Amino acid sequence: MTPVLSVQREDFDVAAELDALAVSAGDVGAVASFVGLCRSEGGRLAGLELEHYPGMAEAEIERVVAEAASRFDLLGATVIHRFGLLQPGERIVLVATAAGHRGAALEATTFIMDFLKTRAPFWKREHLQGGGLGPWVEASTTDALAERRWE
Amino acid sequence: MKIVYFSWVRERVGRPGEEVELPEGVATVQDLIGWLSARGEGYADAFANRGVVRAALDRRHVPPDSPLAGAREVAFFPPMTGG
Numbered sequence: 001m002t003p004v005l006s007v008q009r010e011d012f013d014v015a016a017e018l019d020a021l022a023v024s025a026g027d028v029g030a031v032a033s034f035v036g037l038c039r040s041e042g043g044r045l046a047g048l049e050l051e052h053y054p055g056m057a058e059a060e061i062e063r064v065v066a067e068a069a070s071r072f073d074l075l076g077a078t079v080i081h082r083f084g085l086l087q088p089g090e091r092i093v094l095v096a097t098a099a100g101h102r103g104a105a106l107e108a109t110t111f112i113m114d115f116l117k118t119r120a121p122f123w124k125r126e127h128l129q130g131g132g133l134g135p136w137v138e139a140s141t142t143d144a145l146a147e148r149r150w151e
Numbered sequence: 152m153k154i155v156y157f158s159w160v161r162e163r164v165g166r167p168g169e170e171v172e173l174p175e176g177v178a179t180v181q182d183l184i185g186w187l188s189a190r191g192e193g194y195a196d197a198f199a200n201r202g203v204v205r206a207a208l209d210r211r212h213v214p215p216d217s218p219l220a221g222a223r224e225v226a227f228f229p230p231m232t233g234g
Contacts, residue, residue, distance in 0.1 A: 036234055050233065053157055053226060056210035057233075081233060093234050113234060119212065121226075122233025123158035136159050139230035 003077040032105035033096035040088035053121035072108040157228035163197035
């Protein structure tokens with residue numbers, strides 16, 4: 001399995017990415033996906049700025065996907081993570097996996113997402129509605145707990 | 152050795168990165184944090200809460216007691232909030 005991995009400023013085409021996974025091997029019976037979006041937090045935010053560590057972000061995503069591939073019977077995987085200033089409603093991240101059956105695809109997608117949250121070097125900063133910079137988003141304990149359940 | 156900083160660690164330190172000549176006795180990530188913290192108010196502020204800031208050596212996560220020997224690049228940053 002050769003995963004498709006990208007850290008990029010540009011948006012991505014979810015349907016095209018899922019189609020590519022579906023046709024990547026004739027034995028694919030299931031494609032599962034997660035798309036993370038920028039929230040407005042009830043109209044409070046003008047957007048989120050995503051900073052990343054170039055080089056390590058790609059390397060860490062690759063390590064997480066390799067770990068998923070060793071745990072689950074995957075036939076394909078795609079991870080795209082954006083950086084830069086994103087407005088509410090814009091896509092931030094796509095995680096998609098292909099497998100013979102739904103169990104492996106759904107579980108692997110959740111696994112990759114849980115580990116991306118706590119291991120991939122990205123940091124979000126709030127941009128406020130009406131102008132001005134808000135605080136850096138704090139890491140959530142829910143995310144740390146979500147990672148631990150795979151131990 | 153090259154040091155890079157991200158997010159609020161970068162803001163508090165006041166620069167995205169720097170080259171440093173490691174002094175005698177600075178052997179681990181934790182030693183380096185201690186040495187940097189003594190370099191000025193911004194550094195002290197960035198590393199004030201020792202348990203919070205994370206480190207990477209040559210683009211891999213490492214614990215604070217990791218030796219620096221052989222590493223080319225060390226990074227300091229807050230817990231990650233991507234995804």
